[in-house]
Amino acid sequence: MSLIAPAQIGLAFSNASLEKARLPYTRFILLAVLGGCFIAFGGLLSVVVAGNLPELQLHNPGLVKWISGALFPVGLIMVSVAGADLFTSDCAGMLLPWIRKQLTWKDLLIVWGLSYFFNFVGAQFVAWLMTHQTGILEGSSALKYVHNLAEHKLQSDFWTVFIKGIGANWLVCLGTWMGFASKDLSGKALGIWIPVMLFVTLGYEHSIANMFFIPTAIYTGADIQWSSFVVDNLIPATLGNIVGGAVLVGGIYAYIFGLNKQVNPD
Secondary structure, eight states: OOOOOHHHHHHHHHHHHHHHHTSOHHHHHHHHHHHHHHHHHHHHHHHHHHTTOHHHHHHOHHHHHHHHHHHTTHHHHHIIIIIOOOHHHHHHHTHHHHHTTSSOHHHHHHHHHHHHHHHHHHHHIIIIIIIITTTTTTTSHHHHHHHHHHHHHTSSOHHHHHHHHHHHHHHHHHHHHHHTTOSSHHHHHHHHHHHHHHHHHHTOOOHHHHHHHHHHHHHTTOSOOHHHIIIIIIHHHHHHHHIIIIIIIIIHHHHHTTGGGOOOOO
């Protein structure tokens, strides 16, 4: 398994992000919808497996958290390998060409906005249609699991969710970054898996993943209001995700490797 140097990872991440940012809106929107779907499928897998381990949850909850963390990354692996767009990865990825003066502030905010909204659309497609309408969780302990998970996510104060949002996207963007280190499938998957497994196991807050988990609980009968989801979780998690990705990955690595000085001619 050959690896490329971290500075070259930054250039590859920046160029790939710029290529997506320059796509026609219709194509970019479809990539963003797929990104939301793929992350939701990873979330659904983790719920179906970890949620159906009630005895293990009772006696070894840490292991159940790790199992969930070990399974969830398949979503980001599909995003990176199959081709899709994810807002949280864009927090770091799109910042790099902006720092290199290849995107304007307006370009950056449009890409972030489109990606975020259509990631939500994709996540609802899986949460409502592929999960709720199929009854895939009905009659299993996984239903109670996802309700408890969603309710737990709404119990923390704004500051706590914000900090957990920083942690989540620091690790998610590191996963995307590390995925660029390898050009073969196994190396790319492993690079993505390690940090993403870590963030899920630790219980940090990822806005796009929560667009699946909490609406799924709502669709399947949990006593949760949409307003509570948005105010108590989605907003602080999103703000934290922006800081974690844009500052702790995109900004720091751009400075370390001098990416602003390595602009390729258009």
